[in-house]
Amino acid sequence: MGIYVDDRTPEQKLTHRFAVVGTDTFMSGWGGAKGGMSYAGWAFQDGDEAKALSAVEGRSDMKRVRIVSLDDYRPKATHTHIYVWNGQSFH
Numbered sequence: 001m002g003i004y005v006d007d008r009t010p011e012q013k014l015t016h017r018f019a020v021v022g023t024d025t026f027m028s029g030w031g032g033a034k035g036g037m038s039y040a041g042w043a044f045q046d047g048d049e050a051k052a053l054s055a056v057e058g059r060s061d062m063k064r065v066r067i068v069s070l071d072d073y074r075p076k077a078t079h080t081h082i083y084v085w086n087g088q089s090f091h
Contacts, residue, residue: 002036002078006070008043012084016043019070019082020052022062027079036078042085043070052085 008016021041028038040062044052049067057065070082 002080004075004080004082006082007084008070008082012043013070015045016084017070018049019043019068019073020049020056020065020085021068021073021075021082022056022059022065023077025061025063034078037076039075039077039080041068041070041080041082043082044085045087048085048087051087055085 006013019041021039024038024040027040028036042052042056053065053067056062
């Protein structure tokens with residue numbers, strides 16, 4: 001596993017155990033993902049799956065969008081960043 005950044009707090013790691021993840025085509029190949037793939041994911045609380053999935057699928061820079069369990073997620077990417085979905089937008 002390459003660089004792995006997880007923005008969840010210790011408390012959020014208990015409540016935000018799943019994430020919508022995709023290949024970030026904008027960030028892949030340079031910066032922290034130089035020469036490789038960059039994945040971005042948004043961890044969500046129960047009940048926010050549909051909204052988070054729809055929002056990420058609607059982004060033109062995200063490909064191969066899927067839901068993963070962060071309990072055992074081991075990405076094969078050069079760079080992965082897990083953000084926290086706030087229920088309405090990205091941050």
